[in-house]
Amino acid sequence: MKHLNTPEEIATFISSMDTFLLDVDGVVFLGTQLIPGVVEALAHLRSLGKRIFFVTNNSLKSRTSYVEKFSAKGIHGVAKEEVFSAPYAAACYLSDIGFPKEKRVYVMGADGVVEELREQGIQACGGMDDKDLAFSGMDDLHRIQPDPSIGAVLTAFDAHINYPKLAKAHTYLQDPSVLFIATNPDVADPIGTQTFPAAGSMYQPLIKSTGRHPIIVGKPHETMLRVILAKYQLDPTRTCMVGDRLDTDVLFGQRGGCRTMAVLTGVTTESMLNQAEVAKRPDYVISSLGLMR
Amino acid sequence: MKHLNTPEEIATFISSMDTFLLDVDGVVFLGTQLIPGVVEALAHLRSLGKRIFFVTNNSLKSRTSYVEKFSAKGIHGVAKEEVFSAPYAAACYLSDIGFPKEKRVYVMGADGVVEELREQGIQACGGMDDKDLAFSGMDDLHRIQPDPSIGAVLTAFDAHINYPKLAKAHTYLQDPSVLFIATNPDVADPIGTQTFPAAGSMYQPLIKSTGRHPIIVGKPHETMLRVILAKYQLDPTRTCMVGDRLDTDVLFGQRGGCRTMAVLTGVTTESMLNQAEVAKRPDYVISSLGLMR
Secondary structure, eight states, X not given: OEEOOSHHHHHHHHHTOSEEEEOSBTTTEETTEEOTTHHHHHHHHHHTTOEEEEEEOOOSSOHHHHHHHHHHXXXXXXXXXXXXXXXXXXXXXXXXXXXXXXXXXXXXXXXXXXXXHHHTTOEEEEGGGGXXXXXXXXXXXXXXXXXXXXXXXXXXXOTTOOHHHHHHHHHHHTSTTSEEEESOOOOEEEETTEEEEOHHHHTHHHHHHHOOOOEEOSTTSSHHHHHHHHHTTOOGGGEEEEESOIIIIIHHHHHTTOEEEEESSSSOOHHHHHHSOGXXXXXXXXXXXXXXX | OEEXXXXXXXXXXXXXXXXXXXXXXXXXXXXXXXXXXXXHHHHHHHHTTOXXXXXXXXXXXXXXXXXXXXXXXXXXXXXXXXXXXXXXXHHHHHHHTTOOTTOEEEEESOHHHHHHHHHTTOEEEEGGGGTTOOOOSGGGGGGOOOOTTEEEEEEOOOTXXXXXXXXXXXXXXXXXXXXXXXXXXXXXXXXXXXEEEOHHHHTHHHHHHHOXXXXXXXXXXXXXXXXXXXHTTOOGGGEEEEESXXXXXXXXXXXXXXXXXXXXXXXXXXXXXXXXXXXXXXXXXXXXXXXXX
């Protein structure tokens, strides 16, 4: 675990890498705010010919929305192909396993998830269409029936979680051939000085009610990294995963044989790094991505 | 495990008991329908001077609502004191431990829960007041702040579960002095030929997001049984808990030193009884409460 403090240490580190995989929340943004210096750092890395990919578990947004958010905040010129999100990883996963074209994915999550699935040619339902499903009494439940057109249930962060959605997902999952997939395992996300329940908490009712466990495609699951490394033929020894979490970002980088770097602008603090098992520590530590310039 | 089949076996069993503790869902009702013969069976037991209590984990209704439901379905003359529900048990639990009068309980559940708390002189908030809390974006979360007036979070079956409620409960539970209580642990309830997520599934997101585990007051937790046995000075050896579930009803009766009986009109089937460990089997089995006449 090498701390990069001086401009020389930082420059040496940068020159040893070709590609940077950057987590977004806690690395580029904190909530809706850009972390100071990040725009300049990204420009600096690009001016040196480094390749940059954004790798995020955030399951609210599609990659297109990310590009728009970046641009609105002053990070211009990011291509959609440079963004890898958990919803995209879910769509890639379903494509990879040959999810049948005639089947539909029931989404408990935001429209960004539905959008990514449809872009990969996968039929999706649920999502925001089920946002306002009202529950007026137990008789409503008789309308929720098994549906043979559903081939998978995909859960993500869903700020509009409701009982009819849980009841539908539960019903579909009674068929063991229906896949159970979750975008990411993060149980709580920091927002400002507080934390709030995250995508990894939202499928817990279904685990209990069905006795089934989802396949998780986001970090630290290797799906996204495998896709990136293969697609762009990256050398993992010259690729650095930069993140603010040991349990997702650093583990994800380590599983892919990449170099790993922790920033201290998000969840992980210096003392958490020191208390972590040696095998779980990153190769590098820098206080902020904003210093990489 | 003695099967009661003939009128003589049933009569002998009834004469050996003074008090019957009856689970409601799966024993008296199946969904909204009365199980055949139950009205007559209850009248028969009462005519023999037997004491009857209804003991239910259902956390939607207050005891008053139960009395009304019974009456509407032809079961007349049930006193509120003869109904013990998980929300009532939660209220008794909070009274027993001297929950401070100046503190409030945040309820993630139905109005029946709020009603029971208030009847015991406990301040409650949340419940249906939070039913329509909308979520319009992450900025909403800044309005959800720790609240020192909250002394407990109580979760129950909540058909209007939503993200702002989960976020509030999560926020309050960050204070370790705030109690975490759940009405009952049932993870899925049968409705018709299907099952649906139940109260025991609904607090799972909070377990994950906070790392805390609730105190569960409903069956098979002993709170309700302790209250009934003590309040009416019942002899457990002449008290029979009648239910359709081994993991809640039968275990609950066994923990209280009562006799136990399974009916086959709900969750448990004959083959499930035979596959159960000997220690978990009930003392008696009858195909339906409706035969006890």
